[in-house]
Amino acid sequence: MHFTSEQRLDDGVLEREFTLGDIPGILWTPESAAAPVPLILMGHPGGMRRMYPRLVGRARHSVAEGFAAATIELPWSGDRPGSDAVDQARADVRRALEAGEPVGDDIVDRLILPLVDQAVPECQATLDALLSLPEISGPVGYSGGVISIGVRLAVVEPRIAAAGLFAGSFVPRSIIEEARQVTIPLHVLLQWDDEGNDRQAALDLFDAFGSKEKMLNANMGGHTGVPHYAGDAAAQFFTRHLK
């Protein structure tokens, strides 16, 4: 891992960009902390630069609560090399939505499963690097982003102790099956009227999770309309489980 830039934000947050191989990422830590802090790995839908304003807002909240926060670019997104197969799947999704048709299972699988297979080991390598820094300790929370990545990470990565998931993207059926193996505490946000989201699939996924502690927190509004108090509840969830 190489740090490529560093700046101090106005509220005592140190923001450092890094690369891990060819994967760009950003790390936010408290400028001064008495002891190593737990880490929240933040997901996003792809396009880290475009998502920066929302990511830095979430990171500032996390640092204020006593965590480090980090994110990496998704495969085939942002400045990373593309993939013809993924471009084709994205075009198929757009075509279906524009035609007012349901997005078929086949398209969802082609869009999401390669992403999960590629992104999860990259997240794990990122944890290897970040947890070797003296200012960061475990445990790790995973927050938001493509929910299928969160599901797989929760199954395969024992350093993830709790996950706050956002039911806001397509979920392959095989991932709903994987969800039965998840046992860590979960806090699941659902925007009830999310125009790009199948509510019943989200409820099925929530039902499938094997975790004894799982909370579904459904609020009104569309994809980007998560109310501030829902963010507060998610922060309390991480504080309960990572400290």
Next chain:
Amino acid sequence: MHFTSEQRLDDGVLEREFTLGDIPGILWTPESAAAPVPLILMGHPGGMRRMYPRLVGRARHSVAEGFAAATIELPWSGDRPGSDAVDQARADVRRALEAGEPVGDDIVDRLILPLVDQAVPECQATLDALLSLPEISGPVGYSGGVISIGVRLAVVEPRIAAAGLFAGSFVPRSIIEEARQVTIPLHVLLQWDDEGNDRQAALDLFDAFGSKEKMLNANMGGHTGVPHYAGDAAAQFFTRHLK
């Protein structure tokens, strides 16, 4: 309203029993408060004496958050006179559950609708009496109990400014229709594996509410297994809306 007994609990809470006509009730207030406090009217499934341990726990939390709390006995429950028609409906519910059969709409209507028709005016008369006390001010929050009573109260009683509802009892279809007229902020608790509750009916009811601000908070476990942090979230909801 006549106060019939008074005791000081160990944490600065004054508990007073009262009667309003032939309806028994209990009022909990802070022993010392600089100004009148908002009121939370607490529902329960009927049988106020039997429910007392849980009611006083909820009341203590509410008083600690700066509210007064009160509850009254439901019609045909506890020490109040019974009703042959309601006894018949209760027996029909038991018979259906013991036979492993669904509880039909007709039985649900016979069980719940007379209760709503009778209990709601009694709640309103209780508000008239309690809000005339110098130590209590508006606004009022309604919390828990038979959810259909909460729905009707939210529609007809303008002094109710926010409601925390518990999706844990039978809901007549006509009440789901009434729910479309509810516009106050709602915080709805759902126990995902509630043995006595139809999950889909609860989701349909949540969907029906006309409120712009409504949050569904679903947790694992059965009817009485609401986790403590879900109670904390409900308390934060009332603090946001009643203060």
